[in-house]
Amino acid sequence: MSATIKTRPRLYLYAEHGRCIAFASLLVLVSSVVHAQHDCVPYDPTVAGAVIDSSWGSPTEIDNYQIVVPPDLGGGYVVARIAATAQVEPGMSIMHPSTVGQITQPGTNTNGPSPFVLEVVFEVYGGETYDVKLREDVQAPLAAHPVAYQWSWSFVSRVDCYEHNDGSAGTWPDPVATARQIPFNQELAAYSLAGHLSYSIPSDAPHSWDWYEINIGAPTTLWFGTTQVPSDQRIRLRLFNAGGTVEVNGATPDFGETIVVGPALVDPGTYFLEIHPEDHGPTTATLSEGGTIPDHFNTPYHFVVATEEIPSCGFAAIFCDGFESADATLWSGTQP
DSSP: OOOOEEEEEEEEEEEETTEEEEEEEEEEEEOGGGOOOOOOOOOOOOOEEEEEEEEESSTTOOEEEEEEOOOOTTOEEEEEEEEEOTTOEEEEEEEOTTSSSBSSOOBOOTTSSOTTEEEEEEEEOTTOEEEEEEEEEEOOOGGGOSEEEEEEEEEEEOOOTTOSOOOOGGGTTHHHHHOEEOOSSOOEEEOOOOOOOSSOOOTTOGGGOEEEEEEESSOEEEEEEEEEOOTTOEEEEEEEETTSOEEEEOOOOOTTOOOEEEEEEEOSEEEEEEEEEEEOOOSEEEGGGTOOOOHHHHOOEEEEEESSOOOTTOTTOSOOSSOOOHHHHSOBTTBO
16 A cells, blocks of 8 residues: 545635746545554744853953853754953853863954953753853953953754654663654755763754654555755765664755655664764854854754755745746645
8 A cells, every 4th residue: 555645726826026926736646555644743932041240350360150051852952142341352161060171262363353351152952051161361460359240141042853862872772762743745954963061062063963753554655855945064874674774775966955855665664864964063152252143042943853845945846947946836735
């Protein structure tokens, strides 16, 4: 028995270069043999942060604080900032208590654009705590003390309704327990923030692998791929069977490039789609020295598991003649 796919035409209009162009979309109705529940559990992002005005009483004083990240399952990133008077170049060390090494640059750049301000951003895992040490990196004269400063931090939650769905393939069957079931023929979105725990994120870090479960009731031809990815990551896709063996191994694309894998004929059973940034991209940036927030902090990856071919010009696109706009071709179900 094979999957039954029925289609019903829909018509959409949009304007391009002064013209009105019509597109027929297909409402894909997939039979129960490839039905999957959707284990997306939305949650509200948590607002967290602090603004503290204080001072150093002497050039050697070190003030200690903590950043406590809310337990938002998708994690996110923290922006931390210290601003001192013009006689002091501040230093800020941020460390994870369970690891050795600093997460952020400890001091300002004397020749940088803002020597009296240090502002950094770093990605975080939900529920983590970080130790913060503030000091005078370039000290003011003793007579100038006390020296005032303002320290602040804010958490930006990146809601990922599939988290936690992590685990290294090397610890199979661990990923099975947290994999989230997903539907077919829908464009879905999630974040690849891995959570910065030490100097770097190894390629086999369990929290950098996302797992999705699909259940097949009859021999079915599948395509799976990404339709949007952050510009600073190379995102790979692989399909595992229930025994932990790779059934389909997608190539690793270049930075910021999407990929389509298929067609792949799969037998009835349970399968697990693994999505993993082969290169994680930057985990920190010094904003006060002209750095920018890494793209994958704010840009989710979009992906789809389909029972129909995914055209290179966008999922569910009917015409690939070069006239489609990105908004018109990346449709989810019946919505343009």
